[in-house]
Amino acid sequence: MKIATFNINGIKARAEALPNWLDSAQPDVVLLQEIKSVDEAFPRDLFEERGYNVETHGQKGFNGVAILSKLPLEDVSRGLPGDESDEQARWIEATVVGKQALRVCGLYLPNGNPVELAEDGSPVPGGKYDYKLRWMERLRTRAAELLAAEEPALMAGDYNIIPQAEDAKRPEAWREDALFRPESRAAFRRILNLGFTEAFRARVQGPGHYSFWDYQAGAWNRNDGIRIDHFLLTPQAADLMRDCGIDKEVRGRHKPSDHVPVWVELDI
């Protein structure tokens, strides 16, 4: 089973590029981020006519996540638990029903910029960086529950986290950025250290592997990228992993998103 994550930066703007990629890559399951659409406006037909079941968790203008699956989806849940007042659409999960069940969670982790810190170095409450770190605390809680179930499960999406210096072409440029600051990376490691496998780094070592290139300043042409889209696998899912990769060439196609798809192949 091939499962992909893809931050599409607006479903309307990707109404051609996304189906084209689906037709060439043939993923069984796709976790989408930044659909930037309400549920009613999501063009389900584009995907249903290709044999996908569609589940969305949309929001007007910003954010928004969705799941496409050629296999049936059950027990769909929308919104990251832990804060009833959080109205941002950044989390959706469902069980993919095949020979063996697979729980998939799609996430769009807050960017966190601008970083606002108090004099003691703590994030200013109510600020965007504070929201990011608090969201990651809630993510850790949900992650621990997934591990406790001891079943094949994964959390994939746009984490807005550059895990290590080798995951950026110019790490020094990101030193003070919410994507690379020590608190952000530590929060990511705390989740990993619960017992997840970061799929890409289990397969590929070394620098030069990115999943995002800014539209500005010719970042793509200079390969000035960062790796911020990740797959975290429970041990039961990691044991099933056959391969993992990044569809880099998608960034060079017509009217691309600024992110490219990342995928895993599971023996399930």
Added chain:
DNA sequence: ATGACCTGGCGTCCAGGA
């Protein structure tokens, strides 16, 4: 050498992104 983008929205500029 320098500068440089894209998306959605009660829109023709703004907010948000990374």
